[in-house]
Amino acid sequence: MTESIRSPRVRASELVGRGWLNTGGKNLDLEALRGKIVVLDFWTLCCINCLHVLDELRPLEEEFSDILVTVGVHSPKFEHEADPKALAAAVDRYDIQHPILDDPELTTWQAYTARAWPTLVVIDPEGYIVAHLSGEGHVQGLISLVRELAEEHEQKGTLHRGDGPYVPRPKPEGTFAFPGKAVELPAEFADGERSFLVTDTARHRLVQVKDDFETALATFGGPEKGWADGGATAARFNEPQGLALVPAELREKLGYDVVVADSVNHRLRGLHLASGTVTTLAGSGVQRLIDGQNVRNADPNEIVDGADPLTVALSSPWDILWSSRAEKFIIAMAGTHQIFSFEPVSGQVKVFAGTGAEGLKDGAADASWFAQSSGLAEAADGTLWVADSETSALRSISFEGDTVQVSTAVGRGLFDFGFVDGDAEQARMQHCLGVTVLPDQSVAVADTYNGAIRRFDPATGELTTLARGFDEPSDVLCEPTEDGGTRLVVVEANAHQLVRVNLPEKAQKVNEGASQTARPATQLAGETLELVSRFTAPSGQKLDYRWGDPTQLKVSSTPEEFIVEGAGTSQGLTRSLKLNPEITEAVLHITARAAACDGEPGGEIPDHAACHLYQQDWGIPVKVTGNASDETELTLDLRGVNS
Numbered sequence: 001m002t003e004s005i006r007s008p009r010v011r012a013s014e015l016v017g018r019g020w021l022n023t024g025g026k027n028l029d030l031e032a033l034r035g036k037i038v039v040l041d042f043w044t045l046c047c048i049n050c051l052h053v054l055d056e057l058r059p060l061e062e063e064f065s066d067i068l069v070t071v072g073v074h075s076p077k078f079e080h081e082a083d084p085k086a087l088a089a090a091v092d093r094y095d096i097q098h099p100i101l102d103d104p105e106l107t108t109w110q111a112y113t114a115r116a117w118p119t120l121v122v123i124d125p126e127g128y129i130v131a132h133l134s135g136e137g138h139v140q141g142l143i144s145l146v147r148e149l150a151e152e153h154e155q156k157g158t159l160h161r162g163d164g165p166y167v168p169r170p171k172p173e174g175t176f177a178f179p180g181k182a183v184e185l186p187a188e189f190a191d192g193e194r195s196f197l198v199t200d201t202a203r204h205r206l207v208q209v210k211d212d213f214e215t216a217l218a219t220f221g222g223p224e225k226g227w228a229d230g231g232a233t234a235a236r237f238n239e240p241q242g243l244a245l246v247p248a249e250l251r252e253k254l255g256y257d258v259v260v261a262d263s264v265n266h267r268l269r270g271l272h273l274a275s276g277t278v279t280t281l282a283g284s285g286v287q288r289l290i291d292g293q294n295v296r297n298a299d300p301n302e303i304v305d306g307a308d309p310l311t312v313a314l315s316s317p318w319d320i321l322w323s324s325r326a327e328k329f330i331i332a333m334a335g336t337h338q339i340f341s342f343e344p345v346s347g348q349v350k351v352f353a354g355t356g357a358e359g360l361k362d363g364a365a366d367a368s369w370f371a372q373s374s375g376l377a378e379a380a381d382g383t384l385w386v387a388d389s390e391t392s393a394l395r396s397i398s399f400e401g402d403t404v405q406v407s408t409a410v411g412r413g414l415f416d417f418g419f420v421d422g423d424a425e426q427a428r429m430q431h432c433l434g435v436t437v438l439p440d441q442s443v444a445v446a447d448t449y450n451g452a453i454r455r456f457d458p459a460t461g462e463l464t465t466l467a468r469g470f471d472e473p474s475d476v477l478c479e480p481t482e483d484g485g486t487r488l489v490v491v492e493a494n495a496h497q498l499v500r501v502n503l504p505e506k507a508q509k510v511n512e513g514a515s516q517t518a519r520p521a522t523q524l525a526g527e528t529l530e531l532v533s534r535f536t537a538p539s540g541q542k543l544d545y546r547w548g549d550p551t552q553l554k555v556s557s558t559p560e561e562f563i564v565e566g567a568g569t570s571q572g573l574t575r576s577l578k579l580n581p582e583i584t585e586a587v588l589h590i591t592a593r594a595a596a597c598d599g600e601p602g603g604e605i606p607d608h609a610a611c612h613l614y615q616q617d618w619g620i621p622v623k624v625t626g627n628a629s630d631e632t633e634l635t636l637d638l639r640g641v642n643s
Helices: 049-061 084-093 106-109 138-155 248-254
Strands: 019-021 037-043 070-072 099-102 119-123 128-134 179-185 196-198 206-212 216-221 240-245 257-263 267-274 277-282 318-324 328-333 338-343 348-353 374-380 386-387 395-400 401-411 416-422 433-436 443-447 452-457 462-466 474-482 484-491 497-502 512-516 521-526 528-534 540-542 550-559 563-565 568-571 574-579 585-598 609-622 634-639
Touching: 019 084, 037 049, 037 106, 037 138, 049 070, 049 138, 099 563, 099 585, 119 138, 128 634, 179 474, 179 484, 179 497, 196 240, 206 240, 206 386, 240 521, 257 328, 267 318, 318 338, 318 386, 328 374, 386 433, 386 443, 386 609, 401 497, 401 609, 433 474, 443 474, 443 484, 452 528, 474 521, 528 550, 528 585, 550 574, 585 634, 609 634
Parallel strands: 037 070, 070 099, 179 240, 240 318, 318 374, 374 433, 521 609, 528 634
Antiparallel strands: 019 099, 037 119, 119 128, 179 196, 196 206, 206 216, 240 257, 257 267, 267 277, 318 328, 328 338, 338 348, 374 386, 386 395, 395 401, 416 512, 433 443, 443 452, 452 462, 474 484, 484 497, 528 574, 540 585, 550 568, 550 585, 563 574, 585 609
16 A cells, blocks of 8 residues: 555544535435545635635545535634625535534534644544544645545445535625626726726626626626636636726836736736736736645745746735835735835846735734735725734835835734624724725725625724625725715625625724634643644655755744743654643644655655745744643644544
8 A cells, every 4th residue: 555644543533513605405324325435625705724624625525526515514603604604605605515414613623633724534444533634735646545545335235326415505696606706997997987996806707897797898808717818708817806907007018007916816816907817917827835836845935036927826815905105016915924125127026015925014024924815905005904904903015215114003813713802902893805995095804704895094093984784895995076075885705796885974884792712722731742743745745855854843822921932843743832820721833744755665765856835834822731630741732643
């Protein structure tokens, strides 16, 4: 048997939750799945890494459709995600084609000792757990494992071929299906009339609509997902999100009018509106940092100056704008928790801000942390405002001479959220996705999971509520009125529409409470903690020791003072931490990396062998109890099985 990710078999726990989707109304249990190879995918609808895994699993599900059943176990992070209507909408939006267990109390999550979103658990046809994996990038190992299990259980007579339990749901109808972002177009692109370009995300296309938000003037791409350049009907997108107008003085020179953040294709696309022609501007299509063809020992955040933009790996670009101060496009690169830049004339792609660590950390741009940034806007003075969704935060990027600084206006961290107006210390939002700057230079935020539009005033540091009652607003725009005033255009994703909202004379003051993620904190004994990250190279690969230890562990915490000794980056996948006895609650931020190259165990790595960088990030809430029976060692798996 080839080297694999298998572990000693343990009997699988029953699947317990509130209900099921994509089963035609039937409830499933392990007995109903007996005879199939089952992959449990623990996910939550806000998580970009979970969305990546949904796409990674699609070819696996297609290849082994008669013997494998994926079951998505939705274990929510945010309060809104526990709403069954929100879950059903996400299943439709992302075209999930396997059964979903609704696990709002994290019952099944805890039964399978999941520590991170996403987590994958493989169950064999006899009902035993054979693999337990955290994070992304496991599909090649899963393919090998499924083939092994199929051969083994075919011989034993315990493998049952045939259709699985998936039953599709009806598709939404209307002009849009889960619109993502929108931009108002200059009148020249609609015979002197006002029009808007909207990313019709679930139909994988762009729609230019009249001022009524219903009459389509043109469509580009869709309705099937894919990646293809060409004319309006030949072009293909895959869940496009953000849009940015090209400055008027550059449109003729560049040959396109709009730049599109093509999220699942991990590319930037250019659209010439008059001809409908779509071209690829940047992105290789390989998702950045996940099992990519990265250079051995290179910093995966580094992009070589002058690199062909079509060879640069991106990861889920979610929004984009033209920065007049930086004189380039700025991209919210949600998949790597960073802000990128794209200079269109030279084609240069660079990391603009963020280390790639997921969290909330202010300071110099190259030392800051973001968390799935999903919305961008520019103020009159060039300041960039960022909707940082996973920290439910509003961040700013300011230009101070030759330096770029990152600050937080509202937000506290990965696991803190709520619906509270007030000063920055007490104010809370819940997974915000869109942002725009109002004429008075205050900031309107699409507070997505609260179904509200909020307003932050930089002059006073106060957050208030402008309007509420929306169904997952994903973007917000400013629109001038005929009388010289301003109103808002809200992209209401789950209602499949754009709506206009007048600015109220007086904003609301809401206080519905601050919350923390219901995910249980890991209980630590205290004083010290041993970290172990396990890694097993897939079949046909081996760790690359030609330049020393090919593994690395990066450890930090929020608050930083929680770790007295042991923080930082060093080689190896084990670390001893000394903890601050005065801090009892914190979040550990852990990144594990390993480099492996094609080659058989025991042999030499061939010249010109393809090498792969594996990386997994964890944000783990912990609580120090002082109880000696609690955890003194934390084992995480870059590839392998959690004990």
